[in-house]
Amino acid sequence: MNMPPRRIAHLDMDAFYASVELLRYPELRGLAVVIGGRRDQQPAKLPDGSRRFSLLRDYVGRGVITTSTYEARALGIFSAMGMMKAARLAPDAILLPVDFEAYRHYSRLFKAAVARIAPKIEDRGIDEIYIDLSDLPDETVILARRIKQAVMEATGLTCSIAISPNKLLSKIGSDLDKPDGLTLLAPADIPLRIWPLPVRKINGVGPKADARLATLGITTIAELAAADPAVLQEHFGRSYAEWLHAASHGIDDRPLVTDSETKSISRETTFERDLHVRRDRAILSEIFTTLCMRVAADLQRKGYLARTIGIKLRYEDFRVATRDLTLPGPTADPATIRRAAGDCLRRVPLERKLRLLGVRAGTLSASSAPPMSVESAQGELPLDVPTMTSPS
DNA sequence: GCAAATGTCGCCGTTTGA
DNA sequence: CGGATCAAACGGCGACAT
Numbered sequence: 001m002n003m004p005p006r007r008i009a010h011l012d013m014d015a016f017y018a019s020v021e022l023l024r025y026p027e028l029r030g031l032a033v034v035i036g037g038r039r040d041q042q043p044a045k046l047p048d049g050s051r052r053f054s055l056l057r058d059y060v061g062r063g064v065i066t067t068s069t070y071e072a073r074a075l076g077i078f079s080a081m082g083m084m085k086a087a088r089l090a091p092d093a094i095l096l097p098v099d100f101e102a103y104r105h106y107s108r109l110f111k112a113a114v115a116r117i118a119p120k121i122e123d124r125g126i127d128e129i130y131i132d133l134s135d136l137p138d139e140t141v142i143l144a145r146r147i148k149q150a151v152m153e154a155t156g157l158t159c160s161i162a163i164s165p166n167k168l169l170s171k172i173g174s175d176l177d178k179p180d181g182l183t184l185l186a187p188a189d190i191p192l193r194i195w196p197l198p199v200r201k202i203n204g205v206g207p208k209a210d211a212r213l214a215t216l217g218i219t220t221i222a223e224l225a226a227a228d229p230a231v232l233q234e235h236f237g238r239s240y241a242e243w244l245h246a247a248s249h250g251i252d253d254r255p256l257v258t259d260s261e262t263k264s265i266s267r268e269t270t271f272e273r274d275l276h277v278r279r280d281r282a283i284l285s286e287i288f289t290t291l292c293m294r295v296a297a298d299l300q301r302k303g304y305l306a307r308t309i310g311i312k313l314r315y316e317d318f319r320v321a322t323r324d325l326t327l328p329g330p331t332a333d334p335a336t337i338r339r340a341a342g343d344c345l346r347r348v349p350l351e352r353k354l355r356l357l358g359v360r361a362g363t364l365s366a367s368s369a370p371p372m373s374v375e376s377a378q379g380e381l382p383l384d385v386p387t388m389t390s391p392s
Numbered sequence: 393g394c395a396a397a398t399g400t401c402g403c404c405g406t407t408t409g410a
Numbered sequence: 411c412g413g414a415t416c417a418a419a420c421g422g423c424g425a426c427a428t
Contacts, residue, residue, distance in 0.1 A: 079428085080395075080396080081395080085395085124427085204425095204427090240402090260400095262399085264398090265398090308421090320424090322421090322422065326420065356397095
């Protein structure tokens, strides 16, 4: 039997974090607003009831833009841009710190609203989802409008939706008409609407693959679609080459993943200045222990035990080193995690200064104890916590 | 000088056990 | 018993994503 094509929607909230902030501070509508930087500067409330907002020009130190309003984007400000660079481009932009608590709240609201219309949903992080509309009786555009309206009613926020036979095309499509977009894509639209786009628009082609494709003279999806499969295979290996080829032709059979288990839990932090392992040993040791305690608390709060403990370092030159260690048995104990992480640390070179330290817990299993409340989840460390040492 | 935090996946080399 | 072989687990790490 010939199955009808699926109807897969990709829904992407428009400038999500920034839009949530505008719900709270409507006086900022129409302005260049950026979200990011350190978490320490809430807007101050003035005696007359108005608010005093920080400006990007006053920011000092490390940090990146997490997101920004469309007005800020028009000034050349984009996600992951360094704060100081952004401040040069748009010194008068309003700066707000991230408030994940609020974003998670609105995330739950919009997802619940969609689920009432179409329950088959794949979570893709805080601000986007895939939705399978295939089994619903209504017409596609009607459904899309209904979903957009439900999201608006639940949150006051707009989103952009694309619907196509698969996740790949819908993901590309939701970006084609933003904000507040509604895009339908059929296979017949591929030559005109997909092929002219840069290969980087394919979800799964990142900066590295993009650069290597450029080397081969391939910058658009059309050029990728026309590329010799044998040449692709030489440069990318069989598996990735086949996937690239299929993607360029809009072919993607991946099902929606409607339930998934957490695979790892991690905490990491970038220091205010690069730290030297010997000179700053005391500071680093305290940060390291704190990270371990936070991972332990996260595990306990969420009801997990971990059997693998890993660390991540970012050196001053931005290179990354990771090490991990599998324990004899699962744990959520901060001291055990601290010891394991310390063992990992002994295996990495520590000559260069560090800019980031992270601790990860993986190979998770459910703890028999129920998830802990936040207050009771703080672990106590014994007094003789191992200290950081140079490799011997 | 500047470039976050958190998480997933794939690939590869090594180790281990059969 | 030595060698070949295979699978699974492990560890490292790159790439990619939001």
